[in-house]
Amino acid sequence: IGPTHLNERIAPTRWPRELQPLARAFDDMLHRLEDSFTRLSQFSADLAHELRTPIANIRGEAEVALTRPRASAEYREVVESTVAECERLSGIVDSLLFLARAEAADRRIAPxxxxxxxxxxxxxxxxxxxxxxxxxxxxxxxxxxxxxxxxxxxxxxxxxxxxxxxxxxxxxxxxxxxxxxxxxxxxxxxxxxxxxxxxxxxxxxxxxxxxxxxxxxxxxxxxxxxxxxxxxxxxxxxxxxxxxxxxxxxxxxxxxxxxxxxxxxxxx
Structure with a gap:
């Protein structure tokens, strides 16, 4: 059993009766681990997608703007769009940091x-x-x-x-x-x-x-x-x-x- 084989299960019915509760508990642990690994993998993929999109937008608009000389109004439009994408990135990062702090064992609130x-x-x-x-x-x-x-x-x-x-x-x-x-x-x-x-x-x-x-x-x-x-x-x-x-x-x-x-x- 390893990270790539968390779908494996023990068959409690084939174990001695006194060990069956232990086998079922082990299976439950494997199920939780498999679910956690799956969610972590999905979260990593989703996070990469969420960060890649605004970064790609910023880079694409900047590259297009630099292909030829433009009027100041056009450059301003690109800068405003870049700021908007940066705000989106900042919002994602701030939210993730908040969630990480919320899960910390020493997190205290003052209700x-x-x-x-x-x-x-x-x-x-x-x-x-x-x-x-x-x-x-x-x-x-x-x-x-x-x-x-x-x-x-x-x-x-x-x-x-x-x-x-x-x-x-x-x-x-x-x-x-x-x-x-x-x-x-x-x-x-x-x-x-x-x-x-x-x-x-x-x-x-x-x-x-x-x-x-x-x-x-x-x-x-x-x-x-x-x-x-x-x-x-x-x-x-x-x-x-x-x-x-x-x-x-x-x-x-x-x-x-x-x-x-x-x-x-x-x-x-």
Missing amino acids: TTFDGRMALEKIASFYRTIAEERHIAILCQGEGEMLAEPSLFDRAISNLLDNALRFTPEGRTITLSIKRSSNSTEVTVSDTGTGIPAEHLPRVFDRLYRVDPSRSSGGAGLGLSLVQSIVQLHGGSASIASEPGQGTKVTLIFPAPSRPTSAAAPLT
Whole structure:
């Protein structure tokens, strides 16, 4: 058994009964290793593709610009395009560094308690100008306190809202909602957009995974990975439900702020 033969399995039924649990555990370990190697190989290939495209664009435009003397306006256009591609590269690198730091064992956050509905309204107001240009309504509903690091919470919700705007047709609605329960706070971002086929849902939180790689949506496939990492840093979870042609709903579960205990009544 080696990196190229991780598909090999032990047949527990042919082992003595007292060793069968060990054999099954070994098979489970091999399955996890095979899955990890496969994902790592796919991630490396996807990352190379994501970095190669903007680099090729920068080089191609520069080479074309240098083929003959051009007017200053044409050179300016090339420089502006190069800056845009560099920003895209920088965004990919920053996101990957964030994910790496989020997985570090010593990563610590400083959660505070704040009004979740007010935070959602603030994020929604930032995107409403873009949404109104496309006749998309952004609604906020529900009430609840959040226990989270505000900057990370803003980043997670902004990523989800940005995704929803990309895949929601004109005239549709995006809804941000918050709901408090006894031990958690649930935040959802729902759209009425194109939806995601069921076969892709298990992998949408994987890094650099895109449902339709052939369609350029302006993203690198890191948004949902970032969202999941942020929620897990807070001890919560992220899930997704979607139906093609109906829309997508992403649900984030955060641990609820502890309620202050009421003081005991004095004895009389």
